[in-house]
Each structure stands twice: as C-alpha cells, then as structure tokens.
Amino acid sequence: MVQLAEKFNADLMRSVYKYDQWLKEEVVPHWVESGFSDNGAAIERFLENGEPDIYANKRIRVQARQMFSFSYAQHHGWISNGPALVQKIESFLTAKTDSQIPGFYPHALDASDTVILPHRDLYDCAFFLLAYGWRYHVFNDLNALNNAERLISQIELQLKGLKSGWDEGTIETSVRRQNPHMHLFEAFLTLYQFTKDGRWLAYAGEMFSLFETVFFDADNKVVREFFNADWKLNAYKGHIVEPGHMMEWIWLLMQYHKFTKKPVLHYCTALYQQVIQIGVDEDACVLFDEVSPTGEILKATKRCWPMTEWVKAALALSKAGDTSFDYESHAAWALNVLLTKYRNTQNPALYIDQLGADNQPLESQAPASTLYHLLMAHAEALSYVG
Template identity: 40%
Template sequence: MSQDMTQQLIAAARRMETWIRDQALPLWQKVGFDPEFGANYERLLPDGQPDLEAKTRVRVQARQAFFYAAAFHRGWCPEGQKLATGLLNFVHQHAAHPTAGGGYTHLLDKHFTVIDSKQDLYDHAFFLLANAWCYRAFGDEAALREAEKLVAHFDTAFVADYGGWIEGDYAYACRRQNPHMHLFEAFLALYDATGEAKWLARVGELFALFQSRFFDPQQQVLLEFFNDDWTRCADERGDIVEPGHMMEWVWLLDWYSRRSGRPVKRYTDALYNKALEIGVAKSGLLFDSVMPDGRVLDHNKRCWGLTEFIKANLVQIRAGDPNATERAVKGVEDLFTYYLCASTPGSYVDQRGADDEVVVDVAPASTLYHLIVLAMELLDHCETYKS
C-alpha cells in the first residue's frame, strides 16, 4: 500500500467522522424527535423535515438508541446518553409487548400507538445491540439486565429445532439468515462490553450455523432463505444472494476471529471475492440482490450495501489485499457522491436505481446505524493498522 493511498484512507475516515459529528448528529437531534413522546421519527423527507405521516417500526428506536450511545462513546454527542436512554424508556412505556412476558411489539402508527404487536426476531437483535452499547458507553447496569432478559425471552419464545431461532411469534414463509447475522453482531457487542465468555460462546453457536447452513461452499455465496430445518428454499428464494450481506459477514467474521482466535480467512476471502465478482455495479455501488451466477435480480442499490463494502475492504487491507485500500477510498467517495449528497446537510439518499438515478430520496433513520458503524471502523482501522 502506498503512503499516499494510506493518507487518502485517513482523510476518508476523517471525512466520515466530520459528517457524523457536524452534520448528521445536529440535524437528527433537531428534527428527528417527536416533541411529545420523545420517540424518533421513522424518516426524513427530501426537504429535511420529518415525515409526520409515516408509520414507525419499533426497531428504529433501538437502532437510534445505538446510534446515540455510540456517538456519546466517541465523544461526538454529549447529549447521547440522555437521548439513547430516553428512546429505550419510550419503548418500555409505549411499545413493550402486553402479553408475551418480555420483548417488544413491531409497528406504531403516526401517533406512536401500537398497530402491530407481533414479535420479530430481527427487531429484538437490535434491542440487544442497543442495550449492549448503553452498558458499554454509560455503564448502565439496567441495560445489561435488559439484555439478559431479552436473551432469556427469545430463548423461550423463539426456540427452534435445528439451531438458531424462529422468525417470531407469527406465521412466516421461510427462515432468514439476516436476524441471526444481527444477533451475531449483538452478542459480539455484549462480549466487548462485558468481557463475559458466555456471550462469545453464543457467537460461536451462530458461527457454526453460518458454516453449516448460511455459507454455500460450492457457489461461494451467502444464502438468505431457508426451510424450518435450514435446508435452502426450493423455490427462487433459495437462490437469492444479497451482496451487501456477504460484505457484512466479512466484517463480522473478522471481528469474531479477532476475539476468538478462530480462523475465518477461507470464508472472508470467498465472500469478499464472490460479492466483488457478482454484486458490484460498474459505478462501484452494490446491487440489492443477485443470483449466484451473477444475474441481477434487483438493480436498485441501497446506501447500506456500500457501507458494508467499505468495511469489508478494511478487513481485506489487513489481510494483505493490495487493491483493497483503493477500493475503500473510492467507496467513501462514492458514498458522498451518491448517498450523502442530500440538499439538507446530515440527511441522505437511500436508494439508487438501475442507472444510478435516485429512486428513494427519503432518509430512513435506520440507515444511521450503518453510517456510524462505518465511521467508527474507518477511524479504528486508521488508528491501529499501520503499513
């Protein structure tokens, strides 16, 4: 890696930090909260104002609690502790499940009244992550106790045969790797926050599921949709590949390896190289979904996929890939060119189309989770990895 390219990566990391600290945080603190309930709005409109008509996913409160806890921990948001704990308190008061004995509901109307009380595994993964970070950032013992209770709840309520957990307390068409990926992340966050080996053991259980079910060694791809026994779906869902998730697993597996000592390079290299081959458009953005043979299923390109691509490149830099630094630098440049380019500073475009045109111009609050993790990973990489 050239010294010039290293300096460009450091500059890219600082650019992300500046955007989070000086643009995103001031904007979302100013317009992102409902003044009566203290809940976070679901999204901002193109003019930078909140969408007051939108329904609100309960998990958005958890993702935003994580966002503010992480920002506080970095020294970017002195109000972060108050904001994060306020969001989780709102959920406890207004969106806790009334009869399940634990956990949360799924959807609120524009008045922040529950309109869908189903319990969803994916949602709960983010509450686990938020509580892990509230403990890490603030030393909040209540958050750690809540994390313990949540795990006990879905161990009982979402118990499944063949490993992992079911999708939730509702009828579903197939099982997904995606909630398990985010539980993998949440358990790693709990381990980092507490140092308790039981959380790393949980990650190890999910790593085994990744090895045996999610990863297809013949096609070198990550599978998404499965039957109850974790066999791949026989219909077209069984062939869907999301390049962004493949890149996200590169980052997660590397994180797990650094904590556990388990070798993962055969998986990270395979996922990275295959996603690079079949999932990246000419512009450098990632397609939302493709087939294992590279046929594009969905030509749209969400913002979050690019954040995961940049994080995967950081892993590959550390693994010695001579081209990964250049790809990471270009990825950050593309992020600002295509997504962090809204007319309101601190907002963003969510999705680009087949010709990289804007197709979704609202800014979902949930994307901030991806953006702040990227900023932290870039800064940590530049701080610790010297070449």
C-alpha cells in the same frame, strides 16, 4: 472483475476525515435536533426536504438502532446528552407498548402510536441486544446489561427454533432468514467485547456454526438468505443473494476471529472475491441490492447501506494482511461514494437511501435505520487509521 485499484487511487486518510466531518458536523446533529417526535419516539425517517415524516409507521427496530446511534455519538464526544436521548426512547417504549420484557416489543406502531403488528420479531430483538451492549459500554448502564440478560432469556424461551437457530418471531412464517441471525451474531460479539462474559461468545459460536453449515454456500461462494423451517433453501426466494450482506458477514467473521482465533480468512476472501465478481455495477462501482449466485441481476437498485459494509469488509481484510486486492483503495472508494452519490446535495445533513438502475437517486428519503450502518462504517474506518 472490476479493477478498482486501477480506476481509483483515493487517499484513504482524506476520505476518512471527510466522512468523519460529515457525520459529526452535519448528519448526527440533525438527528439529535430534529429526529424525535414530541412523545420521545425516534422518528422513522426524514423526507427529502429535511422534515420528519410524521405520518410514517414506527418500526420498533428503529428505536433500538437509534439507541445505539446516540450512544455511539456520545462515545465519540459528538454529543453530551446521549443518556437523555436514550431515555426519551426508553420512556416512549414503556408508555406505548405492553411488554414486560425490555427489548421484546411489538413489531410496529402506526403514526398515532397504536400497535399494528403485535408480534415479536427476532430481528428487532437483535438490535435491542446491540443497543443494550452499547449503553452498558458508554454509560456504564447496568440496567441495560440486565435488560440484555432478560431479553436473551425471553428469546430462548419463546423463539428457540428447531434444527438450531431461532424462529423469525412469535408469528408463524414459512420462511426463515439468515439476516436476523447475522445481527444476533453482531449483538453477541458486541456484548462479549464489552462484558467479557463468555456466555455471549458461546451464543456467537452458535451463529458461526449456522454460518458454516447453513448460510455459506461453498459451491457458489455466497451467503444464502432465505430458507424453509428445516434450513433447506426456500424454493421461491432461495436464489436471492445480497452483496451487502456478504460484505457484512466478512466483517463479522473477522470480529469473531479476533475473539476466538478461529480460522475464517478462507471464508472472507472467498466472499469478497465473489462480491467483486458478481455484485458490483461496473459503470458506477456500487453494489447491487440483489443478484443470483451466478451474477444475474435481480434488483438493479443500489441502497446506501451496502457501501458502508464494503468499507468495513475491505478494511477488515486489509488489517488481516490479505493481499488479494488493494483493500485500502476499495475502502476509500466506498467512502467517497457515500460522500458523493449518497449524500443529499440539497441538504447535506441527509443521505440518499437508494439509487436506481441508472445510478441516479431513486429514493431521497433518509431512513433512521441507515444511520446505524453509517456509524458502524465510521467505527471501522476510525479504528483502521488510528
């Protein structure tokens, strides 16, 4: 087991301050100033030199995540034009897609804004629900709340799956994933937090039930990722475990406990201990992208976003009063890793998406989709230090 508390004794308050300054002074301003196409679309990513990748296809989930990001930045007073930025994205989606239901958009467009993947995707829908919740919270946007209502009705109508949960989308697939359901859990909890409408908490309860009965593997103390239509483990991908998602579930479960008082700590501590046991590269103390339930390394690369989930999980468990680990030191370490290993030293406004097996930068592009993760870690860190 990696003894982080013995190796590192970072000052959490200082780490949070540096992280806050990096996002506020460098990262977010760059996305605000240069993160849009001429037609209002949020760009897919920045290249290593800081220029927008104008040739990249546009994943529709990125538009939703950036709606969230600019709402969050407005909430913290980092920007004053959040409504205008969100409206640019909204106008782009209206102009370039054929959807009559907000949030129920085609999965992807090419660089010229032609729809290339017309199916609707559950993962995308989850992030539009999250974005609508934040738009309502920050801007008192009643239209966004109405959009959320219309979108969940459409999800129920078209994507409700057999044997609980929802289908992957409007396209047939032999594999079902926990990941879209995890993000629906997040969106439902967010909408309940901001509206206090019990229907959203009821939907979250459905996701919690899936976690207990399907996703959580009690024997191995891991979260399973890939399933067949009947929620049995997929024969080809069922062995894959993502440490980052396990950390993400810890934070979400603690959020669910906050609203329901449902006992979840036994799940959270089991998951955390297992991530530390099987999911950490001991040379650099960063999280592997994929491992097996027994700790076999399946992908020795390490993306940026799992470290943000480590921050959230550690601080949530510290708040809960668990003393299994020195969670504050773990969170401070994860923040410092984000500020050092995943910060682009040539262009500090950018982050590095992925490290290789040797813990050196492998992918120096900065995807827009990662900004959501960075900001969610900021939210938990700021909440923790008060």
